[in-house]
Amino acid sequence: MSAHLVMATMHTAAEEAGPSPIIPHPAEIVVGLVAFLILFWLLRTKAVPMFEKAYSDRTHAIQGGLERAEIAQREAEIALQKYQTQLADARGEAAKLRDEARQEGAAIIEAMRTTAQEEAARITESAKAAIEADRKQAMNALLGEVGTIATELASKIVGESLEDQARQSRVVERFLSEMESSK
């Protein structure tokens, strides 16, 4: 700047032809003021608001994009959570069903086993009773038969008729008690 000034003063000093350059021309001040204020008004009302609008639109567009992405992500997360809950529910349901089935099966088996055991017990019981009855019957029949046979055999062997009831029964009883004791 100083070099400029030196040059300028040097040459203005060399020839003082025109009016001094640092004396302002009033008309130029007026023109400068008017021109600048017109420009200021035009730019302030027409250009600056539009530039600001472009800036804020751009900011909003970027923020809007971010917000949209955020919403999408949130939705995706909700869907995932829902899916996972459903999956867990289904799993629980299945487990429950399985448990129930298992319990039911166990109950059925238990019931069947009880029935079968009862049946078996009942069969065994009746069989035992029948056998006992048969045995008693057979025993009674055998006792009578053995008594008759023995009496006949004895009368035949002894050769004497044991008509006497008392003797006869005494002999039979003795024989029976002998048999009993020998058993």
Next chain:
Amino acid sequence: MASDGDKGKSSLPNNNAKASAIREDGAFWSIFAYLISGLLFWGGMGALADHFLNTSFLILIGLLIGLSAGLGLIWMRFIRQ
């Protein structure tokens, strides 16, 4: 100049560094202005005093006072803080 507030948020990433660099640019001219004011005012006072008292040394004293006033103000504005 009554535009609606400061709706614009910071559009510069390294705002602080840039701002201080720009302020330093401006500080140079403020320092220049203080020196000029000091020298012109107190130099002028000295010259006036010389004129009326028929002396010739007061302008030098005036210039020295102006210089120190300018430097003092520069020191207080830009260095003391």
Next chain:
Amino acid sequence: MSAMLNRSGAGFAPPSSADFDFKPIFGNSIFTTKPVFLCFLSVILIATFFILSARKAAIVPSRLQFAGESVYGFVRGTLGEAVIGPEFMRFVPFLFSLFTFVLTNNLFGIVPFLQFPTMSRIGFPISITLCVYVCYHWIAIRKHGFIKYMKDVCFMPGIPAPVYIILTPVEFATYFVTRPLTLAMRLFANMFAGHLLLLIFTLGGEYLLKSGALIKIFSLFSFTFAIGLSFFEFGIQCLQAYIFTLLTALYIAGAVADEH
């Protein structure tokens, strides 16, 4: 350039301040000189360019919008937000007009056929400096009130009272005289001197070209130098527009700041 045409052929007359004194292009009105036309031309050019480029305000800018936005964004960010701080948006239109106005009128100095920087006529720097001057004092007075503003300007806290006698006039002169004076003078002097330099080399080259055969060769150097100088001037013109707007922004920042 009427002054140039009046030049007689006898000897080389170096360019002078007379080359900055324009006669009215038509009529006798002082409002029809070249600088006045250039000044209004700049308003038309700037307004047309920025209104057109801002008109669509598209999210994805066209090339034109991008060009306009770059300039606007530079003023808004670097000169507005970075310097003034949170309140900057109120002052962006003013700074933006100031920067584009000064820059365009400066650049007229190297635009072919126009070739005159309007700001080398001191009236124009003075007029916009007046706007700046009124602007930053008005802001400060409205914000702090007249009395507190004067107190802030003239009496710096933390100084023994007698020293105020020395410092207060200097502070006052800085705020109310030196600042606007240097603002206008810096712009004017740079443009004036730059234009004068360009004139010296172009007129010199012209003169040498009219001289004898051997000397004609030197006119080539002169013209080449003038072209190189034009690029240098381009830098100066941009820088001066930047500094003018930057200082305005700094003064405004000082006015809106809580303490001086």
